[in-house]
Amino acid sequence: MDLNLTQEYVDFRAEVASFLQAHKDVAPNRNDRSVRSEKRLAWQQILLAHGYAARTHPKEYGGYGAEQDALKSRIIAEEFSRAKMPGGMSGQGINMLVPTLLELGTQEQKDAYIKPTLDGTMVWCQGYSEPGAGSDLAAVKTSAVVDGDDFIINGQKIWTSTAQYADMMFCLVRTEPDAKKHQGISYILLDMKTPGIEVRPLMTMTGHAEFNEVFFTDVRVPTHSMVGNRGEGWMVANATLTHERGMLGDPDAALSRLNAIADIMKQEQLHGTSLMDNDVYRDRLMQLQGEAYAMKMNGMRLTTLSSQKKSSGMAGLLVKLQGCELNHQMAELAIDVMGEYGMLYEKSPFIRDRGMWQTHYMFDLGLIIGGGSAQIQKNIISERGLGMPREPKPAKPAAQATN
Amino acid sequence: MHFGLNEDQTMLQDSVGRYLEGASELALVRGFVDGEPALAGDLQTGLMDLGVPLVLIPAEHGGLGMGVLEAALIQEALGRNVSPSPFTAAYGMAVVALRACKSDEWLGRIASGEVVMGVGATEAIGAREGAGLTLSGDKVSGRASFVMGAEAATHFLLTTGEQLLIVERGGAGIEEVALTTIDKTRHVVNLDLDGASAHLLAGNNHVEAQNKMIDAGRVLLAADTLGAASMMLEKAVAYSKEREQFNRPIGSFQAVKHMCAEMAAKLEPCRSLVWYAAYAQDNVPEEAALTSRLAKSHVSEVGKFVARTSTEVHGGMGFTDLLGLHYWFKRIGANRQLLGGPQAVRDEAAQLQGFVG
Numbered sequence: 001m002d003l004n005l006t007q008e009y010v011d012f013r014a015e016v017a018s019f020l021q022a023h024k025d026v027a028p029n030r031n032d033r034s035v036r037s038e039k040r041l042a043w044q045q046i047l048l049a050h051g052y053a054a055r056t057h058p059k060e061y062g063g064y065g066a067e068q069d070a071l072k073s074r075i076i077a078e079e080f081s082r083a084k085m086p087g088g089m090s091g092q093g094i095n096m097l098v099p100t101l102l103e104l105g106t107q108e109q110k111d112a113y114i115k116p117t118l119d120g121t122m123v124w125c126q127g128y129s130e131p132g133a134g135s136d137l138a139a140v141k142t143s144a145v146v147d148g149d150d151f152i153i154n155g156q157k158i159w160t161s162t163a164q165y166a167d168m169m170f171c172l173v174r175t176e177p178d179a180k181k182h183q184g185i186s187y188i189l190l191d192m193k194t195p196g197i198e199v200r201p202l203m204t205m206t207g208h209a210e211f212n213e214v215f216f217t218d219v220r221v222p223t224h225s226m227v228g229n230r231g232e233g234w235m236v237a238n239a240t241l242t243h244e245r246g247m248l249g250d251p252d253a254a255l256s257r258l259n260a261i262a263d264i265m266k267q268e269q270l271h272g273t274s275l276m277d278n279d280v281y282r283d284r285l286m287q288l289q290g291e292a293y294a295m296k297m298n299g300m301r302l303t304t305l306s307s308q309k310k311s312s313g314m315a316g317l318l319v320k321l322q323g324c325e326l327n328h329q330m331a332e333l334a335i336d337v338m339g340e341y342g343m344l345y346e347k348s349p350f351i352r353d354r355g356m357w358q359t360h361y362m363f364d365l366g367l368i369i370g371g372g373s374a375q376i377q378k379n380i381i382s383e384r385g386l387g388m389p390r391e392p393k394p395a396k397p398a399a400q401a402t403n
Numbered sequence: 404m405h406f407g408l409n410e411d412q413t414m415l416q417d418s419v420g421r422y423l424e425g426a427s428e429l430a431l432v433r434g435f436v437d438g439e440p441a442l443a444g445d446l447q448t449g450l451m452d453l454g455v456p457l458v459l460i461p462a463e464h465g466g467l468g469m470g471v472l473e474a475a476l477i478q479e480a481l482g483r484n485v486s487p488s489p490f491t492a493a494y495g496m497a498v499v500a501l502r503a504c505k506s507d508e509w510l511g512r513i514a515s516g517e518v519v520m521g522v523g524a525t526e527a528i529g530a531r532e533g534a535g536l537t538l539s540g541d542k543v544s545g546r547a548s549f550v551m552g553a554e555a556a557t558h559f560l561l562t563t564g565e566q567l568l569i570v571e572r573g574g575a576g577i578e579e580v581a582l583t584t585i586d587k588t589r590h591v592v593n594l595d596l597d598g599a600s601a602h603l604l605a606g607n608n609h610v611e612a613q614n615k616m617i618d619a620g621r622v623l624l625a626a627d628t629l630g631a632a633s634m635m636l637e638k639a640v641a642y643s644k645e646r647e648q649f650n651r652p653i654g655s656f657q658a659v660k661h662m663c664a665e666m667a668a669k670l671e672p673c674r675s676l677v678w679y680a681a682y683a684q685d686n687v688p689e690e691a692a693l694t695s696r697l698a699k700s701h702v703s704e705v706g707k708f709v710a711r712t713s714t715e716v717h718g719g720m721g722f723t724d725l726l727g728l729h730y731w732f733k734r735i736g737a738n739r740q741l742l743g744g745p746q747a748v749r750d751e752a753a754q755l756q757g758f759v760g
Contacts, residue, residue, distance in 0.1 A: 001678060002405045006404075265758075276758050282750075282759070285753075286752055294701055297672065297675035297678070298675045300406040300675065301406045301407055301678075304404070305407070317668075318671055322669070322672065378661040382660035386664070386667055388663060389651075389654055389655040391655055
């Protein structure tokens with residue numbers, strides 16, 4: 001254990017801080033999530049040029065080409081957060097597709113897609129889940145049938161966030177209907193403007209359409225737009241799912257959310273007394289603080305493991321499960337602290353914090369379910385982390401008949 | 404920056420762990436609990452050979468001059484093996500207090516093995532039933548309750564809240580009442596003092612020394628629980644792979660797997676929290692008091708969850724004396740109550756941050 005930064009990192013922190021100070025005026029608002037806003041695209045260019053976005057991606061594809069350094073990445077994240085300025089763009093294209101292409105894409109695919117994706121000018125959506133393929137993702141049924149040099153795609157995807165803005169989709173389709181479940185899938189890149197694609201917004205419990213359904217009717221896509229070979233899509237997709245799990249659950253974010261709730265508790269009053277002076281509510285805050293600290297330290301340990309290129313083991317496997325649950329419990333406390341005001345929503349008079357805690361509470365439940373549900377996470381933790389046996393497959397009806 | 408154990412720290416924990424696995428195996432712990440005191444002496448000798456009692460004592464007094472993190476790693480191994488040892492009080496808390504008071508003579512006597520210190524700090528945290536000590540000249544009176552490390556103590560380090568003092572065990576005016584707790588691997592006593600002779604420690608920063616001692620003690624109890632709970636999780640996983648019902652190992656049922664996954668997911672971050680809190684005691688003074696309290700309270704809560712869940716995974720066998728799982732269950736239970744329960748400690752943490760108006 002040595003938590004002191006060496007001079008190299010002290011200097012690096014100062015360098016990031018002075019960059020941020022110098023660029024205060026050109027940075028967009030950090031809550032601005034608009035796609036293709038000129039200000040955000042220009043900001044992304046500045047960040048790319050200074051190595052604060054796509055830091056370790058190869059230069060030839062528009063990255064900064066720096067060596068992998070988990071501690072520097074963390075310092076960047078901390079300084080941006082301290083300055084309340086937005087970091088580089090993220091999204092499924094940057095976080096999931098780009099690493100996949102770097103690992104498994106053809107030269108043509110790398111040349112065509114990585115740079116514009118990192119620039120933020122090419123927006124991607126992910127076409128994995130289907131109504132019948134959620135936790136059992138390998139059960140995807142959307143079919144791609146070869147016709148000359150093309151696939152003809154029919155089927156439906158769901159939970160497709162950003163599909164309404166996306167230029168492109170990376171998706172899983174069944175190309176070998178007769179092969180075993182995991183061996184019949186291919187990973188395809190397609191243009192969202194291709195005829196036959198229909199995007200329908202999917203309204204959720206928050207009252208917003210954070211997701212979409214995407215319908216494919218005889219959508220024609222060239223066969224060379226596959227990543228990996230036919231039938232290898234499951235393996236290709238798993239390369240990106242690993243990136244998604246690492247993406248969720250930032251321990252610093254949990255502590256800053258906790259501090260925001262502490263501020264609310266100091267301001268909110270019940271019978272003229274601050275909620276922070278109420279022992280019951282305060283103890284709930286303190287319980288969550290213990291957990292948030294533990295998760296922050298777990299995150300620091302992961303940073304060290306990552307910079308040593310060591311396996312993160314159990315400390316990594318638990319992040320999605322525990323991080324989402326912790327966030328959800330914090331939103332719950334914020335709502336409870338506000339009493340009746342906690343239920344106000346949308347544009348109600350007297351609303352607190354724009355009703356965001358109810359949005360968090362509901363959306364975080366969505367995150368507990370999505371991206372590998374809590375139950376799937378527990379299977380992964382127990383099987384991969386603890387070495388427990390898999391659930392036996394149910395006997396097939398035919399086998400039962402012979403018994 | 405390096406967040407994790409270095410090679411020396413890993414080796415220290417491994418060597419103490421390997422020693423205890425054999426020397427403190429369950430059959431021996433059972434014997435100790437049933438009134439065969441030999442184990443405590445054997446462990447004391449064995450741990451002495453490994454240098455364990457010297458861990459926190461500065462090198463100039465014959466010690467190893469290590470920090471609370473190293474002490475926590477040793478404590479974790481003790482908790483893992485439910486080892487009867489006065490380590491928390493004798494070589495953790497007492498040494499931290501004596502270091503802060505620069506009590507060279509006492510540190511030397513501990514290093515030489517001549518003195519083993521029990522520690523009474525309960526009343527500095529929260530006095531019940533009017534307990535507490537008052538000092539008149541060098542005579543001390545009153546009650547010190549739940550004094551830790553009574554196994555082999557030759558002396559007791561006590562506090563009036565403002566003043567740290569040492570009394571000799573069995574001295575005039577000291578009545579000792581042995582307490583029976585759920586955890587019979589460690590001995591706790593009450594001391595009723597009536598004008599007993601006290602050695603007052605030197606220096607005038609006793610409150611600070613006392614607080615450092617309690618902070619370190621809480622980190623060590625958290626480490627003990629971490630070790631005990633890790634063992635309970637491992638035992639649950641091993642048992643679930645062995646035990647068959649409905650023609651399959653119970654560990655293949657999701658109901659059981661998910662119980663184990665929940666234990667692991669809650670427990671693993673505690674390891675990082677304990678490391679950090681222990682490191683902070685010597686290296687991050689502004690975080691020492693807060694992280695000690697967060698570690699003590701949070702690890703106590705997770706420990707309790709693991710203790711009951713692991714017992715449930717073991718089914719009826721977990722409830723019996725045959726497996727002896729209950730020794731770990733009770734060790735975790737006692738750690739939770741000692742030096743302040745989770746609610747009390749969280750309240751202190753809130754006050755530290757100015758959350759209480």
